Amino acid sequence: MPSAAAATVTHHPVITSDRALRAGIVAWVAFAFIGWRGLLVPSLLRSIESSFVQSDAALGGYFLVTSLSYALGCLAGGPLLRRLDARATAGLAGVTIAVGLVAQGLVPSWWLFVLAGVPSGMGAGVGEVALNALYLDLFPGSRSRALNLLHLAFSVAALAAPIVVALLVSAGVPWQWVMAGSGVSWLVVAGALIVATPRVVHPKVPAPAATDPHAGRRLASLPVALVLFAVAIACYVAAEAGASDWMIRFLADLPLTHASLALTMFWGGIAVGRGIVARFGARLDPVRTAMLAVLAGAALQAAAVLAPDPWLSIALFGMAGIAFGPVYPLIVAAAGTRMPDRTATVSSTLAFAAVAGVVVYSPAMGAISVGVGIGVAMLGTAVLALLSGVALLGARRVSVGRAPGAA
Template sequence: MTHPLPRAARVATWTYFTLNGFAVGMWVVHIPNVERATGITHSALGGLLLVLGAAAFLGMQVAGPLADRFGQRRLLPAAGVLLGLALVGPGLADSWWTLGIALFCLGFGNGTIDVAMNSHAVVVERAYPRPIMAAFHAMWSIGGALAALVGAGTLAAAVPTAVTLGSVGAVCVVVSLAAARFVIDATPEPERPGSTEAAPSARPSRKLVWLLGAIAFAMMLAEGVANDWAALHSEDVLGTSTSTAAFAYGSFAVAMTAGRFATDRVAARVGPVAIVRYGSALAALGLTLVVFTPWLPLALAGWALFGLGLSGSVPQLFSAAGNLDPRASGALMARVVGLGYVGLLAGPALIGGLAHWIPLNAAFAVPVVLCVVAAVFADVLAPRSAPAEEPVG
């Protein structure tokens, strides 16, 4: 029977993932209001969103070593508090430069909690006899869906952006501190007889870390394409109305969330390699269907297959990165999470650039190929017991 402490830590991890998804979602739904309040152009906003992305990547790289040095019990609640405080800033911004500062803080806080909560999820998962990582990522999606509903309500009621984001920020601070008592640290490595040093485990090679990061980049680039281009594809290519086009992203998002809730039990039976290999292949098949069909119902089915295929891959990659070397779990995860995040940001921009030169359908060949490549290299997730060369320092 599972010990009560890991169960409590599991609930706490669900809480932080949901809280992060909710906070990010509330910022996203208020972007138009913030743009109007600061009087900036679309192009200026695009540049400032790059500042947010760069700050998030920086926060990830800082958080990884901090998790290894100070433990998740200190870092994760602090990251939640930092995110809550930073969320207040965009609602108070009144110019491009104040918004830039606010988005840098928000991005740094989001990057920090991203690595901290994933690192804690790996620690909690080690205490269980089966995979549980994917369900945590599903809770992030639930948090985003909740933000869409709450945000729609506050916007309809004309609640000031500063009040809404400030209130959500306060919730983040309170909940992060309340859940802190259930956060656990990694169990120290056993010591060798007659030695004061921890017993060495198989050290991952730099090549292995970069391969995991490259697959995360590919998978999250594909996810970013769906996030930003699914609805536009249905509207521009299939000729649907704006309201109908929203079902394209909805099909993807619902399938991805449902798939993540189901992935853990499937992974317990077939292993992470099969999840990534066959999931990536299914995603490639789904997006190929989107590319070639002129019929909306088949396109919606294609987006659903795309989301279902992608749903389990990223959690498996993050779990694998966090378990490469328990002594440097946070730092290794930060590299893989960071590369995945770069893919998430790069995907929509890459497709947008290609769409200036080739049809949107043809541009979708990029994520299709990346999914196929991920399927081919899925063996990188196979457990390794022997020490690898070129140890990561």
């Protein structure tokens, strides 16, 4: 009679290296488009405020609505991966983003613009969960490097978006065309995802065998570690997104092209940081590296906000980006390594936690800006990065999968 272990069907199909490479490249491009989508409204913030005659507080409300939509997408991503498969989930996410962006470029009123941001946000949340889980499955032997490369795509697109959008708007291209054109591009990306993504399904993981004397300890410690990773990623993303969403507003005294340069340098630094860790970080402890990086980023972010000269602020924002760069993918890689058979759960939990951080802080920055000033709101991002480092320190101290009495 076959054993229970022998009867267990893994959720990792046999994927050839060529197939994994093709799927990885298409997923990389799709993740870049998620990064572009995330920076569209912050890059167009002045044009949108002017067109719809809205205040910082109203923009904060918009960020709240789209962040909640993103969170719902992250919550739905895990169940969709388990019910459907990676191919169908990624394709559905792409089509949903396309519909939302095209609608945002066509609607005539502010409230319809906000409403159209809901499918765009939900699709991006589902897409992030699906693509993170896909990379964990495609490259199980090099998860830290693979996820840094995947998130490098996000930061490269986010790096390009502010300056490209500023140049387009300065050249007389209506901001509505930029939004709608981005949505049409997403239709092409969705088709490529459907063609290239393998059918990876994620059934529920069976309970550990009763004969495993350490199963209870593993089950008890895994949720603690995952909660700490979730807190760390929530605080980190709140810091990153808050700075990114409001940086151009913080540098309001500068011309748009100069303020956009600061945002470009910030995301350029993130791209550099992720590229460095992807190239040289294979042997690094992901938790320790993420902790040191986010603490360095917190210090640099605070220095950028308090700097007396705007050009010094721009340089320091770029340096903070370098430090922040590898934090998100390293946290996901560390959690995925500790829970290798639950990649859908890890991806959806951490993605939802990340959006929860954005929901709590980035929209609140609009109200803080009106109440006590945008500088105070920006300084809060450095405090959140510090809290992320503290949570990672706690995660590093949690013993996972160790036998009692192990050294």
